[in-house]
Amino acid sequence: KHEFSVDMTCEGCADAVARVLNKLGGVEFNIDLPSKKVSIDSEHSVDTLLATLNKTGKTVSYVGPK
Template sequence: MTKSYVFDVKMTCGGCSGAVSRALGKMEGLQSYEVDLEKQSVVVIPATATYDEVYEKIKKTGKEIRSGEEKESEAAPEHAAPAEVVA
């Protein structure tokens, strides 16, 4: 199972999304994250960070978090394995 945190964040410009990206980029305990200005969404794949830690980090940027949730999904094994190299 892969855990992700999905937030609906009010971002009106590239500066807004950049602020959120910079904050998450400095945060430890994240496997990856994606900030999408057009969709007004932030998706975080945590390594060790909790939902509350990520929520607080985004909140400190001053951006309004309209909603957020923790999701669990199964990763397809065929996508998780590295590609085989045939010589």
């Protein structure tokens, strides 16, 4: 499980994150909008997950394993 910080300000931002992660496939994720965190359970590498989250156009950083 990995945790990422994503600069999400609204439900639309969270939807964009969910959309790109669903397209990637093979991921289970939880979006915590108030704390701007996304927890992802996946076999993909951190680099792949970061690249995917970056497609939203939001500022993304890797917090660490959870």
